[in-house]
Amino acid sequence: MQRPAQRDRRDERERRDRRAKSLSRVLVCAAAVPVMLIVAGCSSDSGSDDAGSGSGSNSGSSSSSSSGGTSPSASPSPTVQAAAYKALPKPCAVLSKKSLGELVPEGTKSGKEGTTDDTAARASCSWSSLDNNGVKGSQFRWLNVSLLRFESDTSRGSGDKQAQAYYAKQIQDAQSAEGAKNAKSSPLAGAGDEATTVTYDLKKKEGAFKQQTVVARVENVVVTVDYNGAGLAGEKTPSTQSLTKLAEKAAKESVAAVSAANGEGTAKGGGTPSSSPSASKSASPSKSASKSAAKAPSRSASPSPSAAKKS
Structure with missing residues (x-):
């Protein structure tokens, strides 16, 4: 009669151990999710910054190119034909x-x-x-x-x-x-x-x-x-x-x-x-x-x- 009771207790402990292990795994996974999210977020932000920087650079370049194409060119300095004779005789x-x-x-x-x-x-x-x-x-x-x-x-x-x-x-x-x-x-x-x-x-x-x-x-x-x-x-x-x-x-x-x-x-x-x-x-x-x-x-x-x- 004692043997079945012992078996039941052993089974109960095993179930508790399994629940504890399951809970531990859940907690570990739960803890890992924010880390993954943070890493993903950082990666996303970094990419965003890089993209933004690239976009800004491209935009600036485009703007510069655009402004260079649309703004009037600087007027050249006035010129005049050089004088032929530079001296007078005595x-x-x-x-x-x-x-x-x-x-x-x-x-x-x-x-x-x-x-x-x-x-x-x-x-x-x-x-x-x-x-x-x-x-x-x-x-x-x-x-x-x-x-x-x-x-x-x-x-x-x-x-x-x-x-x-x-x-x-x-x-x-x-x-x-x-x-x-x-x-x-x-x-x-x-x-x-x-x-x-x-x-x-x-x-x-x-x-x-x-x-x-x-x-x-x-x-x-x-x-x-x-x-x-x-x-x-x-x-x-x-x-x-x-x-x-x-x-x-x-x-x-x-x-x-x-x-x-x-x-x-x-x-x-x-x-x-x-x-x-x-x-x-x-x-x-x-x-x-x-x-x-x-x-x-x-x-x-x-x-x-x-x-x-x-x-």
């Missing part, structure tokens, strides 16, 4: 001794260079000659060569365009000189890119003067030659034709000197030089040439014979 050396002997026979060594604060932008030289024949009268000559170079500037335009405008103004000033009589203008070939000769008569207290003004442009440089002559104290007045011929010769030589100073052997219009000098062609902006234009000598300037005697 103004009192632009004419040969032979030419000076014809233009100012008694004043070949009287050259006086004009004052300037920028020799690369403007220069000038003047000569005077008084051939005194005593009671027979005197022959007076006065010559002035002025050179003005324009530098390219983004606000003013290319040196060439500025020179063209100044060239036209010089001609207009010569044609409208105060007191001018019988003014005539004619184009001159062989003196740079363009040239014009203006002649007129001018009455002064010393006598009747014949005025010749030759304006020539070569690239971004304007050359102006003023030449006048008069017969004084009863001396014969020189002819306009002879004076004009000499003034035009002086203009051509001056243009040639400008070209030579910039590496060209032959003046434009007087041969077949290259259109681009070998000198540097940088387009650094400069205001000196424009300021110099305002200081250019007046066409009506003509010293008296008494002034020539002093010089």
Whole structure:
């Protein structure tokens, strides 16, 4: 009888052990679930972050690409054609001794260079000659060569365009000189890119003067030659034709000197030089040439014979 009772107790213990083991397994599994969820959550969050980061990167890239495609491109810096000529010759050396002997026979060594604060932008030289024949009268000559170079500037335009405008103004000033009589203008070939000769008569207290003004442009440089002559104290007045011929010769030589100073052997219009000098062609902006234009000598300037005697 005891044996069945013992068996029952043993069976009861075994059932309890099995229940305990089952409960333990349940608790272990239950405990493992949150861990798995946490791990899964972390993995999910990490993936989300990575995806978000990737998405953000792609979005930023896309946005950048999109904005780059839709936003207007930055406007380029304004540019201007570089000035061809970068230097001027020595103004009192632009004419040969032979030419000076014809233009100012008694004043070949009287050259006086004009004052300037920028020799690369403007220069000038003047000569005077008084051939005194005593009671027979005197022959007076006065010559002035002025050179003005324009530098390219983004606000003013290319040196060439500025020179063209100044060239036209010089001609207009010569044609409208105060007191001018019988003014005539004619184009001159062989003196740079363009040239014009203006002649007129001018009455002064010393006598009747014949005025010749030759304006020539070569690239971004304007050359102006003023030449006048008069017969004084009863001396014969020189002819306009002879004076004009000499003034035009002086203009051509001056243009040639400008070209030579910039590496060209032959003046434009007087041969077949290259259109681009070998000198540097940088387009650094400069205001000196424009300021110099305002200081250019007046066409009506003509010293008296008494002034020539002093010089």
